[in-house]
Amino acid sequence: MIMKILVVDDEVDVQPLFTQRFRREIKNGEFDFSFALSGEEALDYLERNRSEVILILSDINMPGMTGIELLSRIRHAYEKPPPVVMMITAYGDDENRQQAMQNGANEFLTKPLDFTLLKDKLKTFIH
């Protein structure tokens, strides 16, 4: 089964990084990555591809809509089946973590991302 993942980050270079890091998984048809550069763009994408995406990885600190805002919008709009949302931030403090968890995040990861750990986490969510 292919797992559709949406990565939301305002840094463009996150895109080649993910496709290369998950090169083998993509090749084997395990993961399928889509990218959005802002919270607004992410909501747009979700609107168009309603129940396809099952996991969202979002940066918190973005200009405009923040990751937290995006998370709360997703939690209010998409009830069945709820996608898994993992929040990523450069500021790994308690306040950020609490906010993310209160708004219904499934995971809270800090930058720099440990891709081996992320891979394991993603695989556990498949099963």
Add this chain to the structure above:
Amino acid sequence: MFLASFLLVSRLKKSIKLSPLSLKWASLMNVALGASAVLFVVSKAYFDNGLAYICGSALLLGIIVFAERERDFASMLPFLKAHYPLIGVGFIAGLVKQADSDFYDEYDKYFILPMIAAFIWVLAKWANTRKQHEEFRIITAQNALLDKQVAERTAELTKQKNELEQTVALLQTTQQQLVQSEKLASLGELTAGIAHEIQNPLNFVNNFSEVSMELVGEMEIELANGDTEEAIAIANDIRQNLEKIIHHGKRADGIVKGMLQHSRASNGVKENTNINTLADEYFRLAYHGLRAKDKSFNSELITSFDDKLPTVDVVPQDIGRVLLNLFTNAFYAVDQKQKSGVPGYKPEVTLSTRVYRTWIAIKVRDNGNGVPDAIKDKIMQPFFTTKPTGQGTGLGLSLSYDIIAKGHGGSIEVDTKEGEYSEFTVKIPIN
């Protein structure tokens, strides 16, 4: 007539009484007094009235002519001249009496009256000069007092001037210290932003390096399998990754250099600078700096750069400070408005550049609460701040204004509407 002479001489004597001149004239005065008395007695006893008049008038004329020539009595001149009518009348009366005694006796009141009148005139003049002398003495005394007061005041003013010079020197030192601490304060605002801005490219450098290592391993496997096509594809990815590593490495490098430049005391050397790059860099630094301090802070960053903007000769760290200040103010304004809970409010800060014929403009616009008309004129003044005590030095805009106006021959203009927006425009002339 003799009485007049007597009075005149004693008056002259009195006028010089208290001066060194008194010694010089004392004996002569006494002689004159004595002569007047002797002549009076002699003429009373031996001459009839007519000859006595002529004699008295001649005596008076003699004294007057003598005194008029002497510079020592210059101040008495009007008084001396006042005797001429009396002398004239005296001579005429004397001559007429000598010539025709009967005629004189018949009309004597026409001679006596003018003589009395002339005598009164002399007395009046005497009283007048006395008064003038009195006034003169008072004025002299007042002048002396004034001179003393002026000297005292001058000494006082000189003392105050010296004190003020010392104060000015002290203030100048303090100002330099304040400028330096303002610089350090803004560096403090920057550090969090800088940390974030360096962390991001460093993450990319690390991630792309690691993934490239993995890719090399995979490439070796593909080559061993004889799949050269896939191996070449992987090699392409690795090249792209290396390019990204270089790009992000340089990005971090630029940020560190910018930070060093910002903290260094301005050497005032102008460099050919790309304002778009400089402004963008500080825009991000200011934003991330605030974000790191206050997690609840957020704002949309909108940029609109004029691609045709020419490079201009500026002191980059100075312009950076000005822009940083404008950005920080803009973010503060939108944050305040958001915290006041305006429904449906979306914080927005816009940075735009534009080239005009002889100058370039950098505009920083925020949709915050604007500046009230009442304080619009004050915002560029040193130490003026609307922030709570301890949160703002009140020096940001005034230093910015100095940098732009004095350092670069430009200007900072404010356009604002209370409750809606503020737009600061920095104009810098093209070299």
